[in-house]
Amino acid sequence: MSLQxxxxxxxxxxxxxxxxxxxxxxxxxxxxAVSKWETSxxxxxxxxxSPLARALxxxxxxxxxxxxxPTDEELTKITAQLREIFDGQGFAAGRDALEEVLREYxxxxxxxxxxxxxxxxxxxxxxxxxxxxxxxxEEISERCLQLFEQGExxxxxxxxxxxxxxxxxxxxxxxxxxxxxxxxIEALPAKQVVDPDVLRLNLFxxxxxxxxxxxxxxxxxxxxxxxxxxxxxxxxxxARRQQRFGEAAALIDAYGSVDALFGLDRSNGExxxxxxxxxxxxxxxxxxxxxxxxxxxxxYTLDYRDNxxxxxxxxxxxxxxxxxxxxxxxxxxxxxxxxxxALRSEPRFQAALDRLxxxxxxxT
Numbered sequence: 001m002s003l004q005x006x007x008x009x010x011x012x013x014x015x016x017x018x019x020x021x022x023x024x025x026x027x028x029x030x031x032x033a034v035s036k037w038e039t040s041x042x043x044x045x046x047x048x049x050s051p052l053a054r055a056l057x058x059x060x061x062x063x064x065x066x067x068x069x070p071t072d073e074e075l076t077k078i079t080a081q082l083r084e085i086f087d088g089q090g091f092a093a094g095r096d097a098l099e100e101v102l103r104e105y106x107x108x109x110x111x112x113x114x115x116x117x118x119x120x121x122x123x124x125x126x127x128x129x130x131x132x133x134x135x136x137x138e139e140i141s142e143r144c145l146q147l148f149e150q151g152e153x154x155x156x157x158x159x160x161x162x163x164x165x166x167x168x169x170x171x172x173x174x175x176x177x178x179x180x181x182x183x184x185i186e187a188l189p190a191k192q193v194v195d196p197d198v199l200r201l202n203l204f205x206x207x208x209x210x211x212x213x214x215x216x217x218x219x220x221x222x223x224x225x226x227x228x229x230x231x232x233x234x235x236x237x238x239a240r241r242q243q244r245f246g247e248a249a250a251l252i253d254a255y256g257s258v259d260a261l262f263g264l265d266r267s268n269g270e271x272x273x274x275x276x277x278x279x280x281x282x283x284x285x286x287x288x289x290x291x292x293x294x295x296x297x298x299x300y301t302l303d304y305r306d307n308x309x310x311x312x313x314x315x316x317x318x319x320x321x322x323x324x325x326x327x328x329x330x331x332x333x334x335x336x337x338x339x340x341x342a343l344r345s346e347p348r349f350q351a352a353l354d355r356l357x358x359x360x361x362x363x364t
Contacts, residue, residue, distance in 0.1 A: 004065050006040040012056035012063075013038075026055045069108035079114055086118070087319045091125035094118070102147075109154030113164055116147035116171075121322075128328045138175065145171040162189075218313045222304075225262055229255060233272065240276055248276055263307050267296035278339065287348045294352045297330055298359055324361055331356050 013023055013034075020034040027034075027048055036042040044052055053063045060066075070078060078101055086094030098115055105111050119140055130136035148171060152164035165184060172181035197220055204213035236251035256269040270293035277286035303317040304310045318326070334340055334353055343349040 005043060005063060006038045008058070008063055008065060009034070009044075009052070009056065010038040012058055016057060018055075023055060027051055069105055070111060075110060075114060078111070079118070082118055083316075083319075086122045086125065087321050091122055091129065094122060094125075107154055109151040109156070109164070110160060112147040112151035112154065113160060113167065116144040116151065116167060119144050119147075124322070124325045124329045128325050128332065133332075141171055141175050145175065215312055218310050222310050222313050225258060225264070225309075229258055229264075229268075232258065233268070236272055236276075240279055243279070245276065245280055252276060262309050264304070265296065265300055265302060267293055267300055270296050275339070278342065281342075283343060283346065286343060287346060287352075290343070290349065290352050294356050297327060297356065300326070320361075327356060327360055331360070 013020070018026075020038070021031045024031045024034045029048070033042075037044055049060055049063065053060050056063070082094060082098055082101070085097045098118060102111065102115055123137065123140055126136050126140060127133045145168060148164050148167045152161055152168065155161050155164060165188060169181045169184050172178075172184070197216060201213055201216055201220075204210070204216065232251055232255040236248045236255060239245075239248035239251060252269065252272045255272060256266070258264070259266050259269050270289055274286055274289035274293055277283075277289055300323060301317065302323075304314050305312075305317065331353060334356075340349070
């Protein structure tokens with residue numbers, strides 16, 4: 001990112017009622033040199049920084065706008081700017097901009113957690129454009145792991161450190177480094193007997209702070225629903241792999257009921273049904289599930305801002321380009337993954353893929 005020293009010099013000079021010529025005389029340089037500094041056409045020589053700062057009544061840190069780490073407000077702004085680059089210019093441009101920001105703040109743990117999160121969020125962009133998706137996924141995962149490890153060391157906030165630890169565990173699991181993930185899990189602090197959020201809710205209600213109670217309750221509900229869905233998915237996968245197909249079907253039904261009750265995305269539930277039907281060798285049921293999965297994918301938005309259960313909780317939603325990239329990755333998986341080999345000769349399978357393909361915007 002470019003230095004803002006020119007703006008700082010101009011503002012401080014005007015605040016002290018100095019002309020460019022007066023400031024130039026104080027420093028033994030030409031007025032043209034000061035003009036170039038203020039328009040960022042050039043920068044002051046390093047030997048002039050101390051006298052320039054004294055002349056303007058600033059410290060060198062103030063003059064250079066130096067901060068060891070971005071503020072929370074700046075971090076939010078940086079994140080939004082990076083998202084715009086990823087969305088508008090693609091993964092490579094987003095990666096370059098992200099790495100440039102990391103170089104500017106090399107010891108900011110919070111920024112590194114955000115950076116790793118952005119890499120994972122836009123992973124589908126990289127995979128849809130990669131010649132070797134598996135290698136690309138591994139390279140990005142390794143970079144994320146590095147960022148999360150550094151972020152954990154550099155963060156001072158206890159919650160940020162815990163978040164970094166959980167992100168590291170998830171990344172190690174994705175990379176197949178199970179022993180390291182298990183070691184980190186064992187080192188996590190024990191779960192508190194009393195949830196502080198429950199105490200906060202009671203406090204909010206007792207004080208009549210109903211909006212805060214409502215907002216916290218919705219966040220807890222979304223988190224709890226996610227936990228229930230994750231547990232049902234894991235249970236159904238374990239039952240399916242052990243060929244307890246009846247139990248797996250019941251668990252998948254429960255998973256779908258949760259999605260339906262809370263108005264959530266249905267595609268994961270239909271994918272679970274598709275995998276179960278394939279394991280059972282039931283091509284007709286698999287094709288039915290595939291059609292429902294494609295329908296759900298075409299309706300996929302992950303936008304819950306108007307959801308009555310979670311209103312006000314969601315901060316951001318996927319952009320149309322992100323959704324298109326997700327659809328493209330889905331199509332690529334259906335075309336190439338050997339899990340679907342038994343269905344590829346079926347006309348209904350090709351028709352389902354054609355529906356998904358037709359919905360993709362040109363150039364994705």
